[in-house]
Amino acid sequence: MWLSQQIIAAQKSRPAADRAHVTGTGTAQGVNNYQSLPFAGPWGIAYLPPNAAQAVIVSTSAGDACIGTLAGSKNIQPGELYLFSAGGAEIYLMNTGEIRINGKIIPAAGGSD
Numbered sequence: 001m002w003l004s005q006q007i008i009a010a011q012k013s014r015p016a017a018d019r020a021h022v023t024g025t026g027t028a029q030g031v032n033n034y035q036s037l038p039f040a041g042p043w044g045i046a047y048l049p050p051n052a053a054q055a056v057i058v059s060t061s062a063g064d065a066c067i068g069t070l071a072g073s074k075n076i077q078p079g080e081l082y083l084f085s086a087g088g089a090e091i092y093l094m095n096t097g098e099i100r101i102n103g104k105i106i107p108a109a110g111g112s113d
Contacts, residue, residue, distance in 0.1 A: 018057045019070075022049045028066065030057060039066045050086045 020030025025048060028034045034057055041047060049055060054070040076082050081093040092100040097108025 016058065017067075020055050020057050022051055022053045022055050022069070024051065028055045028057060030055075032064075034064050034066075037064060037066045041068065 018030040018032065020028035020032075020034060022028050026035070026037045026039075028037060037055075037057070039047060039049070049066070049069045055066045056068050056070070057064050058067050071082075074082050074084075076092070077095055079095050083091040088102075090100070090102060094100065099106040
């Protein structure tokens with residue numbers, strides 16, 4: 001009885017999310033050691049964060065899952081989208097309507113070339 005109460009109390013005191021360091025493909029270390037993590041994201045976007053990325057892990061009814069990583073400061077404005085890879089590839093959708101792909105600017109529709 002006492003042991004089951006301790007287990008229940010520990011589960012209730014567990015944070016809703018954990019910030020963990022990615023240690024390999026599908027693994028991370030935070031409050032717990034996470035193994036075989038699925039990576040959740042918007043439909044159509046697949047990713048595997050690099051080692052040492054700061055992952056956000058949540059508990060679900062099907063087990064733990066990584067719901068994303070902390071991107072750090074990318075100097076983007078509200079409403080903009082910046083996709084980047086560890087190898088340096090980037091796509092930046094700007095509020096001006098312009099698109100920057102690996103440094104090349106594509107003007108907004110209707111803009112001059």
